[in-house]
Amino acid sequence: MAPFTGSAPRTEKWRHLRLAVDSGVATVTLSRPGKLNALTFGAYADLRDLLPELARDGGVRALVLGGEGRGFCSGGDVDEIIGATLAMDTGRLLDFNRMTGQVVRALRECPFPVIAAVHGVAAGAGAVLALAADFRVADPTARFAFLFTRVGLSGGDMGAAYLLPRVVGLGHATRLLMLGEPVRAEEAERIGLISQLTEEGGAAAAARSLAHRLAAGPALAHAQTKALLTAELDMPLAAAVELDAATQALLMNSADYAEFHAAFTEKRPPVWRGR
Numbered sequence: 401m402a403p404f405t406g407s408a409p410r411t412e413k414w415r416h417l418r419l420a421v422d423s424g425v426a427t428v429t430l431s432r433p434g435k436l437n438a439l440t441f442g443a444y445a446d447l448r449d450l451l452p453e454l455a456r457d458g459g460v461r462a463l464v465l466g467g468e469g470r471g472f473c474s475g476g477d478v479d480e481i482i483g484a485t486l487a488m489d490t491g492r493l494l495d496f497n498r499m500t501g502q503v504v505r506a507l508r509e510c511p512f513p514v515i516a517a518v519h520g521v522a523a524g525a526g527a528v529l530a531l532a533a534d535f536r537v538a539d540p541t542a543r544f545a546f547l548f549t550r551v552g553l554s555g556g557d558m559g560a561a562y563l564l565p566r567v568v569g570l571g572h573a574t575r576l577l578m579l580g581e582p583v584r585a586e587e588a589e590r591i592g593l594i595s596q597l598t599e600e601g602g603a604a605a606a607a608r609s610l611a612h613r614l615a616a617g618p619a620l621a622h623a624q625t626k627a628l629l630t631a632e633l634d635m636p637l638a639a640a641v642e643l644d645a646a647t648q649a650l651l652m653n654s655a656d657y658a659e660f661h662a663a664f665t666e667k668r669p670p671v672w673r674g675r
Contacts, residue, residue, distance in 0.1 A: 403456050411453060416443040418468075419450065424461035424615035425608065426454055433469025438477035439525055441484075444499055447529075451506035461615035461622070461674065463510070464607045465533060466517040467526075475524025475547060482551065497557075500525065504559045507532040508630050511623035513614050517607035518542045518594075523582075528558040531567065534626060535595040535610060538585050539603040544593060545582040555580070566633060568592050618656045619674030 418429040428450065430437035454460045467473050476482060485493060507514055507529070516522075516533035523545040530536050530544065546564070548557045555561065555577030564573040568591045576583060588594045598606045614622060624647050632640040651657055655675045663670035 403458055405456055410457070411449070414446050414450060416440060416446040417450070421460060423612065424459060424619075425611040426460045426463040427608070427611075428463060428465050430465075430467045430473050433467075435477060436471045436474035436521055437467040437469065437526070438474045438480075440477050440480045441496070444503055447503045448499055448506060451503075451510045455510045455512070461512050461617075461619045462611035463512055463514045464517055464604075464611045465514060465529065466604055466607065467519070471520030471526075472516070472518045472522040472542070473526025473529060474521050475526050500558045504528060504532045504563075509627075511626070512619065513611075513622055513626060515607045515611050515614075517603045518544075519601070519603050521545070523547050525558060528560050528563075531560065531563050531593075532558075535607075536593065537596045537598060537603050537607040537610060538588065538594045539598045539600050540585045541600060542585040542588065542594070542603070543582045544576075544588055545580060546576050547580045549578060550580040616672070618660075618670075618672045620654055620656055621651060624651060 418427075418431050420427045420429075428447075430439075430443065432438060432440075432443075451463075454463065485496065488496070513535065514533040515535040515537055516530040518530050518536055518538040519541050521543055522530045523543075524547045527544045527546050546555055546557075546560055548555045548560075560577060561573070564577060567573075568576070572591045575581075583591075583593065585594060585597055589597045596606060596610070628640075628643065628647060631643065635643070655673050656670075659670050659673065
């Protein structure tokens, strides 16, 4: 996601989600609480467009993704999406499904860590949004359900068949994607789907705390670590260690690397600049 911009102005107001930025932390809130934050075509499009825009802005160093009300996200809106897709031809359906995949790619490719703050339901596309985050912070009410086969579709939606085995292993991923059964927070933590389990009602605060901790750290190092974690998933070892070497050589020429040495020598905390 290059920082260069063209003629399009920065978006001042997002219609299908809420955005707040504070001290380098962006908080994105899905805000249809009456429908458990079910996603619409517009919500998908806003998420697809928002993440590259935040990346180009350069001021965001971490992002928290959460849901308003009783749950994180119940997936695609049954009336507004499933009903509408029944009337679409194949070309239009391909456009829609590519758009949902672009949201997942944007979450994985944006140069800052993404923390999903999960409470209540994270189902269907909502479960995949959480899966695509770098961290999943959840409270005991959280339950994840990859429901795609239950509506007659492939469980491998939006990159789920790629990401989920890499997070929880092939065996658990097969069970979750084939059967579509809900996984509650305790089991989700046991199989590695949850990064941090909080007290009830504590996911949002814990996610914000983690985001501010990350935002105060070496942003360039975080960005490159995230990029390598994604890029090296399918690389042979020889290619991975060569990419690691090239990345470290670049970072050893960065201001942050020099700052660490200066701070260590002067016995003070480093002041990270993300450069």
